[in-house]
Amino acid sequence: MGELYDVIKTDVFSYALSKTGNKIDAEDITQDTFVQIYKYAKQYQSKGKPMAWIITIELNLIRRHYKLKSRTVNLDESFENMSDNSNFERGIINNAFLTHLLRTLSEEEREIIALHVVSGFKHREIANLLNKPLSTVLSKYNRAIKKLQLIVKEEK
Amino acid sequence: MKGNLKKEIVNAFKEETPDLKSKIQKECENQIQYPAIQTKNNKSPVKWLKAVASVAACSVMFIGGLIVGYIAPKSQVVAQTETLVYLDVNPSIELSLDEDNRILSAEAINTDAQVILEGLELDGVGMITGLNAIVGSMYFNGYLSEENNSMLISVDTNDPNNTQNMLSHITEEVNEVFGKKDMKCSIIAQGVKVNEDLKRRAKERGISVGKMHLVDKMIDSMEELNQDDIIDLSKMSIKELNLIYSSKPNGGNAPNDELISGSVNMNVTPEQVLSAIKEHLSVSEVKDFRIAVLPSKIVGIGIVYSVTVTLEDSSVYKCEVDCKTGEVLSSEKLNIPPNGGPIDDGKHDDRQDQGPRL
Numbered sequence: 001m002g003e004l005y006d007v008i009k010t011d012v013f014s015y016a017l018s019k020t021g022n023k024i025d026a027e028d029i030t031q032d033t034f035v036q037i038y039k040y041a042k043q044y045q046s047k048g049k050p051m052a053w054i055i056t057i058e059l060n061l062i063r064r065h066y067k068l069k070s071r072t073v074n075l076d077e078s079f080e081n082m083s084d085n086s087n088f089e090r091g092i093i094n095n096a097f098l099t100h101l102l103r104t105l106s107e108e109e110r111e112i113i114a115l116h117v118v119s120g121f122k123h124r125e126i127a128n129l130l131n132k133p134l135s136t137v138l139s140k141y142n143r144a145i146k147k148l149q150l151i152v153k154e155e156k
Numbered sequence: 157m158k159g160n161l162k163k164e165i166v167n168a169f170k171e172e173t174p175d176l177k178s179k180i181q182k183e184c185e186n187q188i189q190y191p192a193i194q195t196k197n198n199k200s201p202v203k204w205l206k207a208v209a210s211v212a213a214c215s216v217m218f219i220g221g222l223i224v225g226y227i228a229p230k231s232q233v234v235a236q237t238e239t240l241v242y243l244d245v246n247p248s249i250e251l252s253l254d255e256d257n258r259i260l261s262a263e264a265i266n267t268d269a270q271v272i273l274e275g276l277e278l279d280g281v282g283m284i285t286g287l288n289a290i291v292g293s294m295y296f297n298g299y300l301s302e303e304n305n306s307m308l309i310s311v312d313t314n315d316p317n318n319t320q321n322m323l324s325h326i327t328e329e330v331n332e333v334f335g336k337k338d339m340k341c342s343i344i345a346q347g348v349k350v351n352e353d354l355k356r357r358a359k360e361r362g363i364s365v366g367k368m369h370l371v372d373k374m375i376d377s378m379e380e381l382n383q384d385d386i387i388d389l390s391k392m393s394i395k396e397l398n399l400i401y402s403s404k405p406n407g408g409n410a411p412n413d414e415l416i417s418g419s420v421n422m423n424v425t426p427e428q429v430l431s432a433i434k435e436h437l438s439v440s441e442v443k444d445f446r447i448a449v450l451p452s453k454i455v456g457i458g459i460v461y462s463v464t465v466t467l468e469d470s471s472v473y474k475c476e477v478d479c480k481t482g483e484v485l486s487s488e489k490l491n492i493p494p495n496g497g498p499i500d501d502g503k504h505d506d507r508q509d510q511g512p513r514l
Contacts, residue, residue: 001184005177014169023172031176031183038184040270053267060271064297098168117165148161 001038011051011119012058018110019062021102023093029065033058051119052129100151109144112137238315239322240350241283242366244308244394245299247272249290250364257283262290265364271297284329291333302339306395309345310366319347344398346370361390367397374401399479429477433465436475436484441468460485 012033016026036057044053093099102110115121115129123141127134237260239253248265249272262278264270272293278286294300300307307330311322323345334341348354348369358368371389374397375381381389389397426447434440444466461477475487 001181002177005180009176010166010170010173013173017169017172027174027176030174031180034176034180035183036270036274038180039274040264056267057270060267064271093172095168095171097164098172101165101168113165114169117162118169145161148165152161152164 001034004037005034008051008054012054014114014118015055015058015111016062017102018114019059019107020065021107021110025065029058029061032061036061049125051121052125055115055119055129097151097155100155101148104147104151105144106140109140109147112141113144113148116141239311239313239318241322241326242308242310242312242348242364243287243290244310244364244366245294245304245306246393247294247299248364248367249273251278251283251286253283259283259286262286266362268299272299283326287326287329288333291330295333295337300334300339300341304393304395305334305339306342306393306398307344308366308370308394308398309343310348310364310369311345312348312350316347323347342395342398344370344394344401346373361387363390367394370397370401428482429461429463430465432477432482432484433463433473433475433487436487437465437467437473439467442466443468443470464490 009030013026013030016029016033017023020026020029033054037054040057044050093102101113105113111130112126115126116123121129123137124134126132127137130137236254237252238255239257241251241253242265243249243251246266247269249269250263250265252260252263254260259278259281262273262276264273272290276289276293278289281289291300309323309326309330311319311326313319313322327343327345330343331341346366346369348366350365354365354368354372358365361368363371367390371386374389375383375385378400392400426445429447430442430445433445434442442465444464446464447461461479463475463477465473465475467473472490473487474490476485477483478485
């Protein structure tokens, strides 16, 4: 498991971060994803696309995470979270460019960027994975890249 | 520019990736693993494949050790599987039951089902309790809802006389769980004899044996379908299959090992269909309105409602309405002899009709 973690930790974390836009949630989802991979590794049916299998597991966890969150979070809990220093520190994103990226791009754009740029999925594979037309994936990707180019330009 | 940007993106994510290795390893030590689904291994040397394979290999060793060291000595008194129950929504789950209907094992047949079974300790639990937990988890995880209320239940039991009893027992229980959520469930419950051929064909199509058996039955019993439709039917959701199969006329002679209850919540309700047709035919009232599902149209354009409408002036129209959008796809006026004899449903051009312009 340690070996697998070293190889794909950035892929799994960046996808979770792109979907949630929140570092604490992304960490929790990353951890849960690896535990699920370990738990169901024997059920993996090799189709030569293990990363697609892993992302599917992660996506299910993200959906469940949202669902649980929408049911359980109330104002008191939110306040508790804010006053919890350890969580607060865990949640800070140090990289300024990444902070801009998360703020500027939509969830879908971030998702496509993470899958293509970080994990190396082809656009067609992303379209299949997310059940979206290839043209949508391409246009969102190009739009996201343009936005990011602008950020880089402004930073300089 | 683009290359540098990509590098910057990757580095940004890398920089922020936390080190969770020890936490994960600790968590994994407390986890149970689920049995493997037998598959052929494709050759595709990707970095992830190697890594996943190594985890799988470790799992095999781990499970192997477990069997030798712990389970094997106890297995001299292992209970026999008396009944297999397959639950299909999209998550597909296989339950093995002993003669007292206690769950010996619950197996996820697809990834969605892994989510459903996660955290459920079902071994040794009574079937009713287990069903409650599973259906509750399907609802909680969004796989069952007001819109998606279809379930396929397939039972393979060693005692064929018990099949009908099991089917009604399980159906009743699932309906009760749905009732608690103020929802109505549409269920196809069927007896199935699982053999190697059925398993192989189901595996080839990546579906459960229950769904494969239903598809086979549909092809055998519905003259509109033939072997060429297997691929399309296999890809359909349980809701779509249910919609088609429950519209099948059986003359009140349902097989003994089959139980159909409830009705599918359609995307487009019959009221919406009627309203679309009225607008299409430019009429405000109709005398009679009959709706059926046309399975022959499943290839290509999806499921279609076949609707026969009798207008106030006794003219009869046959229309086809898209089940998903409610759009009227076609309509034709049927020739009815003045004495009210049999309808001539030979196709002809709408434009030649005397009825409302379409």
